[in-house]
Amino acid sequence: MIGQLRESSPRRIGPYETLARLGAGGMGEVFLARPLELAAYGPGDLVAVKAIRNELATDAVFRRRFRREAEVAAAIRDPYVARLVGSDTDAEQPWLATEYVVGPTLAEAVRGHGPLPAGAVASLGEGLARALAAVHGAGALHRDLKPANVLLALDGPKMIDFGVARVQAASTMTSTGLLVGTPGFMSPEHVAGGRHVVAASDVFCLASVLTYAVTGRDPFGDGPVAAVLYRVSQAETDLTGMPEELRSVLAACLVRDPDERPAPADLVERFGALREAASAPEWPEPVRARTAEARRDVEQLCASGRPLLPVPVWPEAAGVGHPATAQDGPATAPGQGGAEQAGAGRGPDGAHRLPTMSGSPPRVPGDA
Incomplete structure (x- = not known):
């Protein structure tokens, strides 16, 4: 349910060690991480760290947007909003960390x-x-x-x-x-x-x-x-x-x-x-079962004490003339801020799966 880190993934972000990859979006990537100060840790100690992509870290507009995201998140304290636990929007690679929530989107x-x-x-x-x-x-x-x-x-x-x-x-x-x-x-x-x-x-x-x-x-x-x-x-x-x-x-x-x-x-x-x-339980049993499975995966990751690193694949097995890594595509998790995949606007789930838009609105029927 959680994805392997890539060869290019950062191993440390601020005061955290990255353990796995949760997702990616237009602004950056999201990683499952643990505080470096803790020698032993469990699921309750983990955070989701969102880091701006390297190519955008020098863009002043993206930095301002990211700083605003951190400011808004810091201002909200509610059990139904993922809690901000730390950020550094002035770092070479700006980041923010929220509590890690086990469960599907x-x-x-x-x-x-x-x-x-x-x-x-x-x-x-x-x-x-x-x-x-x-x-x-x-x-x-x-x-x-x-x-x-x-x-x-x-x-x-x-x-x-x-x-x-x-x-x-x-x-x-x-x-x-x-x-x-x-x-x-x-x-x-x-x-x-x-x-x-x-x-x-x-x-x-x-x-x-x-x-x-x-x-x-x-x-x-x-x-x-x-x-x-x-x-x-x-x-x-x-x-x-x-x-x-x-x-x-x-x-x-x-x-x-x-x-x-x-x-x-x-x-x-x-x-x-x-x-x-209503007399039914809050979430249907399949959703609860999926969440329980995700928690077991996270517990096993914590018990191992090691990040989820990419597994090398022999060149002939990968069908290419150089080493490759398994699961090198976008990683998704049972849900912590992973953006929806490229091309997601196609298929049975429709236009609501397109990524967030921030550009000129397309002409709609009836426009003058």
């Missing part, structure tokens, strides 16, 4: 085991609404809430990745008219441009995430990105096939006018009532 859980039952979705909604209340209470916006940024830990959901977050009082780092977010999980304000995104936009995105969780479908359909963005801009989503009690709450969040959407505190109460009325 919501995207992995739904792709692997199907939609979540209504009770689990209510519990998920309550936890994420609490997380958003904490984010907004700290004067920040998440701006990229999607299934890949939600971890299903045994003790509840955890929101991660503030890479495009913004403090509400600050000017946006994206130019006027630029697009931030992930196409299938944007709000109409995202489509209008980054300067239009407000706290209620996160509520819209939360409802899109929960719609995916309960139906297993892209909330605004699949197809060309421009078509998806048009449906988002018109708030045209299909809520059929879900329990009525969930549909009424999600419909209230998915209205086009941000002023008419409920606040996160209201959603905490509504989802909490639905959770209490």
Whole structure:
């Protein structure tokens, strides 16, 4: 479930030794690591360290963006948000470390085991609404809430990745008219441009995430990105096939006018009532089993006391004329900040698996 380090992977980042590779995105890579000060360590001591790519470390814009991510994460203290434990945004290779959360992302859980039952979705909604209340209470916006940024830990959901977050009082780092977010999980304000995104936009995105969780479908359909963005801009989503009690709450969040959407505190109460009325366990058994398996893998890694290094492959076995390493492709984990793979916008999971966008919005049907 956790990936081997590469030959090029750093063996130390700040006060941490890297043990395994968790994922990679546009800004950098994420590593499972342990504090160097500890001779013996267990799963509770591990952190997820996000490091900027070497080629971007000299880019002033990326450094500012990374510094902002660390500042936003440091301002939030909530059990439903992965806790920041350290950072150095001025280092030669800037990094930040958060608590390591054992559990699949919501995207992995739904792709692997199907939609979540209504009770689990209510519990998920309550936890994420609490997380958003904490984010907004700290004067920040998440701006990229999607299934890949939600971890299903045994003790509840955890929101991660503030890479495009913004403090509400600050000017946006994206130019006027630029697009931030992930196409299938944007709000109409995202489509209008980054300067239009407000706290209620996160509520819209939360409802899109929960719609995916309960139906297993892209909330605004699949197809060309421009078509998806048009449906988002018109708030045209299909809520059929879900329990009525969930549909009424999600419909209230998915209205086009941000002023008419409920606040996160209201959603905490509504989802909490639905959770209490449900008799099913928080996560389905296959998800719990996957999390338990991931924890065993991490425990074995800690017991070995050694990082997960690449295994050499004989040249003739690799079919090339020079040494190769096994598992040299992108590594994913049961979920700590790994970005979705290249080309992920294709196939049955659709446009919501495309990486976060931060560029000029494509023309959508109906544009002048």
